[in-house]
Structure formats: C-alpha cells, structure tokens
Amino acid sequence: MKYENLSGIPDFESNEYYPRTSSYCICIPVINEGNRIKNQLKRAMKANVSDKADIIICDGGSTDGCIDELEGLGVNTLLIKLGSGRQGAQLRMGFWFALQRGYQGVITMDGNDKDSIENVPAFIEKLEQGYDFIQGSRFIPGGRAIRTPLVRYWSVRLIHAPIISLTARHWYTDTTNAYRGYSARYLKDSRVQIFRDVFAAYELLAYLSVRASQIGMKVCEIPVTRAYPESGNIPTKISKLRGNTELMKILILNFLGRYKPNRMED
Numbered sequence: 001m002k003y004e005n006l007s008g009i010p011d012f013e014s015n016e017y018y019p020r021t022s023s024y025c026i027c028i029p030v031i032n033e034g035n036r037i038k039n040q041l042k043r044a045m046k047a048n049v050s051d052k053a054d055i056i057i058c059d060g061g062s063t064d065g066c067i068d069e070l071e072g073l074g075v076n077t078l079l080i081k082l083g084s085g086r087q088g089a090q091l092r093m094g095f096w097f098a099l100q101r102g103y104q105g106v107i108t109m110d111g112n113d114k115d116s117i118e119n120v121p122a123f124i125e126k127l128e129q130g131y132d133f134i135q136g137s138r139f140i141p142g143g144r145a146i147r148t149p150l151v152r153y154w155s156v157r158l159i160h161a162p163i164i165s166l167t168a169r170h171w172y173t174d175t176t177n178a179y180r181g182y183s184a185r186y187l188k189d190s191r192v193q194i195f196r197d198v199f200a201a202y203e204l205l206a207y208l209s210v211r212a213s214q215i216g217m218k219v220c221e222i223p224v225t226r227a228y229p230e231s232g233n234i235p236t237k238i239s240k241l242r243g244n245t246e247l248m249k250i251l252i253l254n255f256l257g258r259y260k261p262n263r264m265e266d
Contacts, residue, residue: 002082008195009096010083017071017078023104024053024124025076027094029087030067030111031060038066040113041073047118050074053107058094060086088199095187095194106187109136109179116144116179116225123181126222132186133212133219135172136179142223143174149228152176155244160251167255168210170219175209179224182208183217191215193261206250207259 004011026049030037037057044050054076059067061081070078079093091108098106105127109115119136126134138145145153156176164175187194192211194204213219253259 004082006096008197009092010081010085010089012082012093013080014097015078015080016076018054018076020054020101020103021076022052022054024107024127025098025101025103025105026053026055026107026109026117026120027058027091027098028055028109028111029058029060029090029094030062031090032062032064033066033111033113034064035066036113037111038070038073040111040115040117041070041075043113044117044120045074047120049117049120050076052121052124054103056094056097057111058090060090085197085200086202088201088204091204092195092199095182099184099187103184105181105183107179107181114226114228115177116227119179119222119224122222122224126220127181127183130183130218131181131220132183132217133208134181135174135209135219135221136177136224136226137172137174137221138177138224138226139173140221140223144223144225144227146225146227147230148226160247163251163255164206164209168213168219170213172209172221174221174226175206177224177226178205179226180208186212186217189215189217191261196261198259201250202247203250203254203259206254210254211260 001014055074056077057075059080079097081090081093107120107123123134137143161173161175165171
C-alpha cells in the first residue's frame with residue numbers, strides 16, 4: 001500500500017506481511033546494509049525477539065538486495081521510503097506507521113548488526129514501567145563497547161554526550177547510539193511534534209534525546225552492547241568530514257532550541 005501527501009511524513013510504501021501482534025515494535029532504518037541486516041535478523045530469530053515486538057524495517061531506498069526475502073526472517077512489515085530525506089525521514093515514516101497501528105512504544109536501532117538486538121526485552125520492561133525515553137548505553141555498568149574506534153569513543157564521551165546532556169538537562173553517556181525506546185505518549189505529545197520536514201537527517205535523533213526530559217517526561221539509560229566488526233570497513237553512514245561537521249551543526253542548533261515546535265518555551 002502506498003501512502004502519499006501526508007503532512008510531515010515522506011511518501012512511502014508498506015508491505016505488511018503480518019498484522020500487529022504485539023504492543024511494541026522495533027523500527028530499524030536501513031539502506032544498502034548488505035548481509036548485515038540479515039545477520040541481525042537471524043540473531044533476533046534465535047533470541048525469539050519477534051515474540052515480544054513486531055519488527056518493522058524502514059528502508060531508505062536500498063539497491064543492493066538487502067531487503068529481499070525478509071518475510072522469512074521474522075520481519076512483520078517492510079516500509080520503503082519513496083520521498084526525500086535520509087535517516088530522519090525513515091524514522092518519521094516508521095513512527096507514523098507505528099502510531100497508526102496503535103503500538104504503545106517503539107524501539108529503534110541501526111540495521112548494521114552492531115547492536116545487541118537480544119536486549120529488546122529490557123527496553124520493553126522500561127516502557128512498561130512508564131518510561132518515555134530509554135537510551136541504550138555501552139558506557140554504563142553492564143554495557144559493552146567492543147572495538148569502538150578511539151576517535152568515535154572520545155568524540156562521544158567528550159563532545160556529543162556533554163552537549164546533549166546539557167541541552168536535555170539530564171546526564172547521558174552514549175548519545176550517538178540509536179538503540180532507544182520511545183513511548184507512544186512521547187511521540188504523540190503536542191510539545192514534541194516529530195512529524196516535521198526539518199527532521200531530514202540526524203536532527204530527529206538529537207532532538208528526541210533532549211525533548212523528553214525538557215518537558216518533564218520519564219527518562220533513563222540501560223546497558224547494551226555495541227560491537228564494531230573485527231575487520232573490514234566500519235559500517236556507518238557518517239562521513240569523516242562532511243558528516244561530522246553536519247552533526248556538530250545539529251548539536252548546536254539543538255542546544256539553541258531551533259527544533260522546538262514554533263520555538264516553544266518550556
């Protein structure tokens with residue numbers, strides 16, 4: 001089914017293999033992930049993750065065959081973005097679909113097989129306890145940071161996490177990590193308003209990291225594992241110069257409140 005001309009949501013196509021079977025879903029944005037996403041889904045099958053949350057793949061226009069034959073890997077729904085935008089657009093597409101389906105919470109993670117998808121039940125537990133934003137962290141007790149490149153490690157610890165924490169008025173340790181949980185209450189709140197075209201790339205991740213605590217919602221971190229591959233290219237969509245420059249710009253604009261709805265004061 002195609003969805004077109006929706007305000008704040010990119011045009012997209014949905015392939016619903018199964019109806020909703022859970023109160024929670026996992027939205028995984030992918031684009032040309034090769035075998036990484038399929039390896040990740042095989043791990044999810046081994047851990048019976050789909051028994052606890054519906055898996056929704058949010059594709060950004062892959063051309064390498066990575067989204068072929070996903071139905072047999074425990075995927076509930078495949079969404080394919082047809083409109084413009086990058087990760088932020090993929091997430092808006094997934095969030096909108098999830099809310100329309102009536103899920104009580106959404107868990108997100110990258111589709112490059114670096115995250116411990118086996119930890120999904122821990123996010124669900126926190127959502128059921130009433131938390132609105134749950135940040136996965138490899139840097140707190142119980143978390144594991146495996147083969148994290150030193151430049152990435154220090155960039156997160158010394159730059160990204162402190163700025164996000166200052167903006168959020170709540171301390172976080174692993175703010176570039178997209179392994180997170182969001183309550184439907186948070187995503188639908190009129191003081192948040194995620195369905196805006198300004199969230200095209202990485203803006204939405206930064207914004208959602210800070211908005212929950214700014215408006216008094218319940219937030220926390222939980223331990224997760226993030227493992228980089230032993231060899232080969234590092235799976236990432238962020239280029240060293242242009243991508244990191246863009247991230248810094250987003251951090252500053254987020255700190256200045258530029259992504260708040262109508263510059264709304266808290």
